[in-house]
Amino acid sequence: MEKITLPGIKNLIIVASGKGGVGKSTVAAGLALRLAMEGFKTGIMDGDIYGPSIPTLFNMGNQTPDYHQEEGKTRIVPFEKFGIKVMSIGFLVEPEKAILWRGPLASNGLKQILTDTAWGELDYLIVDTPPGTGDIHLTLLQQFTAKGVIMVTTPQAVAIADVQKAIAMFQDPHVGVPVMGVVENMAWFSPSAHPDEKYLLFGQGGGAKMAAQFNIPLLAQIPMSETMCETCDTGKLERLFEHPGVKAAFDQLVDGILNPRMLFKGSVKAANGKSFLLK
Numbered sequence: 623m624e625k626i627t628l629p630g631i632k633n634l635i636i637v638a639s640g641k642g643g644v645g646k647s648t649v650a651a652g653l654a655l656r657l658a659m660e661g662f663k664t665g666i667m668d669g670d671i672y673g674p675s676i677p678t679l680f681n682m683g684n685q686t687p688d689y690h691q692e693e694g695k696t697r698i699v700p701f702e703k704f705g706i707k708v709m710s711i712g713f714l715v716e717p718e719k720a721i722l723w724r725g726p727l728a729s730n731g732l733k734q735i736l737t738d739t740a741w742g743e744l745d746y747l748i749v750d751t752p753p754g755t756g757d758i759h760l761t762l763l764q765q766f767t768a769k770g771v772i773m774v775t776t777p778q779a780v781a782i783a784d785v786q787k788a789i790a791m792f793q794d795p796h797v798g799v800p801v802m803g804v805v806e807n808m809a810w811f812s813p814s815a816h817p818d819e820k821y822l823l824f825g826q827g828g829g830a831k832m833a834a835q836f837n838i839p840l841l842a843q844i845p846m847s848e849t850m851c852e853t854c855d856t857g858k859l860e861r862l863f864e865h866p867g868v869k870a871a872f873d874q875l876v877d878g879i880l881n882p883r884m885l886f887k888g889s890v891k892a893a894n895g896k897s898f899l900l901k
């Protein structure tokens with residue numbers, strides 16, 4: 623099947639997780655914000671049809687976008703906040719209605735919003751997806767040209783097991799989109815008043831072990847902090863990087879996306895998914 627390349631969009635990155643509630647939307651929003659701070663033209667598309675959280679994270683609930691005509695076609699005008707173009711399925715469909723969408727209706731809905739939004743020229747479009755590996759992921763991966771998928775997990779064994787299943791699907795030759803790496807969120811608790819302290823609430827090493835298993839980079843380990851939860855739930859995204867540990871983790875994530883990363887001794891994996899040996 624011929625893949626759709628969204629005109630004007632240089633890199634489409636999909637953020638996925640095996641399990642719900644691991645912080646996928648927070649990672650997608652933080653990544654978009656960090657890329658925009660780096661000077662990249664950035665957009666975020668909330669494709670989490672069954673629980674769109676981007677409007678909350680960006681403090682933009684209950685807004686309805688405008689439409690305009692472009693070359694004879696009706697286009698949805700994305701919102702803009704923190705220099706990021708923002709679109710969410712939550713701006714267009716009432717959550718109670720979206721939850722009833724199944725299979726092709728859900729995938730076609732997302733496909734239409736992605737293609738009908740007037741994104742303009744973007745260096746990066748970050749797409750937040752529902753948890754798991756459903757029709758929406760298959761549509762995105764099989765029908766759109768994407769740079770790759772970032773997998774978000776928490777360190778616990780139950781979360782890791784679900785992510786393993788998801789990575790196996792993304793790496794299937796019929797899907798064929800590179801998994802750019804793993805982000806371990808809530809890797810440890812680090813109180814805002816004592817950001818140097820680390821409390822390993824959910825164990826240690828889960829993300830690293832999984833990255834090694836699939837030979838993909840561990841892009842970042844994001845600490846859990848009480849202010850991060852409040853920042854996100856009250857839409858104060860601009861304060862996300864006040865915690866030095868959180869800032870360092872997002873710096874590392876962006877670095878891992880922009881530059882090839884060391885994987886194991888002697889081998890390097892580029893963000894395009896190709897591995898090569900270091901001489």
Ligand SMILES: Nc1ncnc2c1ncn2[C@@H]1O[C@H](COP(=O)(O)OP(=O)(O)OP(=O)(O)O)[C@@H](O)[C@H]1O
Pocket residue numbers: 639641642643644645646647648649670673675752753807808844845846847848850851852854855
């Ligand atoms: N590192 C963190 N520290 C503290 N709280 C966090 C962290 N990451 C995420 N959270 C909080 O956890 C909750 C779930 O995060 P989020 O909505 O990003 O998860 P999700 O995986 O996208 O969920 P869903 O399955 O609903 O799509 C939110 O309240 C968020 O603020």
